[in-house]
Amino acid sequence: MADRKRVTGPEKSVVPLLEPGSLSAFTFDPEKRKDGRNIDRIRPVFMKTGVVRQANGSAYLEAGKLKVACGVYGPRQTARSKISSRGILNCDFKFSPFSGGRRRAYIKDSQEKEYSLVLRQALAPAVRLDLLPKSTVDVFVQVLESDGSAACLAAAITCAALALADAGIEMLDAVAACAVGYFDSTICLDPTDEEETYQSGSLVLSYMPSLNEVTHVIQSGEIGTTTTIKALELCVDACAQIQSVMQQTLAATIKEKINGA
Amino acid sequence: MISVSERDYITKGVDVSIRADGRSRLDFRELVLETGMITQASGSCRVTLDGGTDILVGVKVEVGSIEPEVEAEEADILEDMEQMDQDDGITMVKDKDRGRIICNVECSPSATRIFEPRDIEDMCNEYSQFMNRVLNGSHGGVDLKALCIIPGSTCWILNIDVLVLDYGGNLLDAIFMATRGALHNTRIPRATVEQSDGRVEFDIADEETEIIRGWEDVPLCVSLNKIGYRHIVDAAPLEELCSSARLTVAVNRRGNLCALQKGGHGGIEPSLLAEMVQTAKQIGQTLLKRQDAALREEEERIAAGKDPIGFGAASRH
Incomplete structure (x- = not known):
């Protein structure tokens, strides 16, 4: 017989959508970043x-928690018996x-497939x-540790360009890439994973500083035109900084080689 | 492959704003749009660009679980990549009161003699990803919260399947145009939620239907191809072969950019990039107006009970 004095709970329970104050309590303030950076600052980068x-060439890049390694093999003969006047870049x-x-x-997964494609498009020019x-x-x-997906893509592009240079593959310029996050009207350089959850959009720009040419750009989120253009300028400046570290x-690598030999 | 002289001819033409089909640099081709010709689908739309590109989009709605993780785990075992698409965004995991949109672009092999199968796969993957990114967010237009049936457990899933029937250049713009048209045409059965004894149940009434809320905010894409030092809109296949870089900009009716992506193997100077973004925004706005007018016509036709012209639509003009 059913126990009528007790209220039995429902068979299936649903987790409450929001615990009180869980979302509203913390709003991201771009002026006060957790790692103490200004909004127009990238994380300090280390490259090797x-x-x-x-x-044939390889590189490692670290920026905060972000760790990316890259290896370049080739140039080797194309396996397929296809004749092409241009080389093929596989990423x-x-x-x-x-x-x-x-x-x-x-x-x-599909995100990795997409990033592979972006990588090729950013480096091929x-x-x-x-x-x-x-x-x-x-x-x-290979991403060893990621911290912010947009920043991760940017780091991968920079790291790959460095590895290509290390492999001695001729390039027009070293490609440097950097990411920004949009927080309403504020643009924040190099957002981390945590910051990324509050952003309304993001942009990754790959740029050849010496040639003043953009090799790739990818943006998501609903952003006004003027804000986008401002972000592009910000990225161009940051890319120049990143390239100086690459150089x-x-x-240093070449010096080491000369001294070692 | 394109011959050197042909490339030269097109590049020089673009420089003086004369293109092979008589358009100037920033002219869009005539487009033919028709909705609702696939009755089995919840919504459908076919867009034909004068001179080739032919896109058919079908939208199917289904009731699904709001938590994509469960499905993603199954997908791991099945090695099913498509299922994992939904697991991409970190944001999606915490959004428990939203429906989902799953986009997939398929290229009919008969449409693309120019490409190799592997290139087609890459291209379809790129476009699917781009669509998923644009549509599955607050900037995508579609009111995902309205697609939620029971918060935390059940929602509507919109499956947007794009079929490329014929390739005549500028696929992505046509795909977005057809997608927006299909979403305008889509009807979802009304789901009523009942709460009794602490249990939440829902009932689906097939006769009563609702429109997709927010379809008018879905952005359209404008792809600009850089040829020589100039850029053109709505490139034909030969022009795409000459192009050194492509910039795709998604614009909504508020004039905001919803996505920006560069393709192609060449570079663009930052100042030109900014100029291209501005141009794309303006063209996007006029394109949206043109499409809205065409969709209104379609709505009137459906209201009048006239049958769609179907696959003869392309020869209407």
Whole structure:
């Protein structure tokens, strides 16, 4: 017999949508970033070449928690018997399973596939593929730890460009990339994972500073035209800063080689 | 592949604003739009650009679980990539009162003799990702909260399937045009939620239907191709082969940018990039007006009970 004195709970329960104050309590203030940066500051970057011995060229990039490694193989003969006057640039982008908050599968998901494509589009304008007929260059980027997906993509592009330079593959210029997050009308450079959850949009720009050419741009979120253009200018400046670090790193590598030999 | 002389001819033409089909640099082709010709779908639209590109979009709505993680776990085992699309955004996990949109672009092999199968797959993946990113957010226009049936458990899932029937250049713009048209045409059955004894149940009435809220805020895409030092809108296949860089801008009716993406193998100077963004915004606005007028016509036709012209629509003009 049913116990009428007790109120039995429902068979299926649904978690409350919002715990009181869980969302409203914290609003992101771009002026007060957790790591103490200004909105127009990127995270301090560390770069190193020659981290993968087997590869023809390799690089490692670290910015805050973000850690990206890249290996470049080639140029080698294109396996397919297709004749092409230009070289082929293969790019492969992979998050390590433990790199983010959620464990990722070993098989590439659609985001990784998309990033691989973006990587190729961002690098191809810089690489002198016309000098490499019938050849293929393989670029493998592995994200060891991610902190902000847009920043991660930008770091991957920068790191891959550095590895290409380390491999001695001729390029027009070293591609540097940087990300911004939009917080209403405020533009914030190089957002972290936590900041990214509050953003209304993001932009990743790849740029060749010496040539003054944009190789790739990708933006999401509903943003006004003037804000977008302002963000582009901000990114261009930041890319120039990143490139100077790249140049220092490459110069140091060469010095080391000369001294070692 | 394109010959050197042909490339030269097109580039020089673009420089003086004369294109092979008589358009100037910023002219869009004539577009033919028709909605509701696939009766089995919840909404459908076909867009034909004069001279080739032919896109058919079908929208199917289904009731699904609001938490994509459950499905993603299954997908891991099944190695089903499409299911994992929904698991991409970090934001989606915490949004428990929203429906979802799943976009997929498919290219009919008969449409694309120019590309290799692998290139087609890459292209379809790129476009699917782009659509998913644009539509699944507050900037996508569609009111995702209105697609929620029971917060935390059940929602409507909009499956937007794009089929490229014929390739005549400028696919992405046509895809977005057809998608917006299909969303305008989509009707969702009314779901009524009842609460009894602490249980939440819902009932779907097939006869009563609702429109998709916020379809008018869905952005349209404008792709600009850089040829030589100039840029053109709505490129034909040969022009796409000459283009050194492509910039795709999604614009909504408020004149805001909803997405920005560069393609192609060349670079763009920052100042030109800013100029291209401005141009795309203006063209997007006129394109939206043109489409809204066409959709209004379609609405009147459907209200009058006239049958769609169907696949003869392309020869209407």
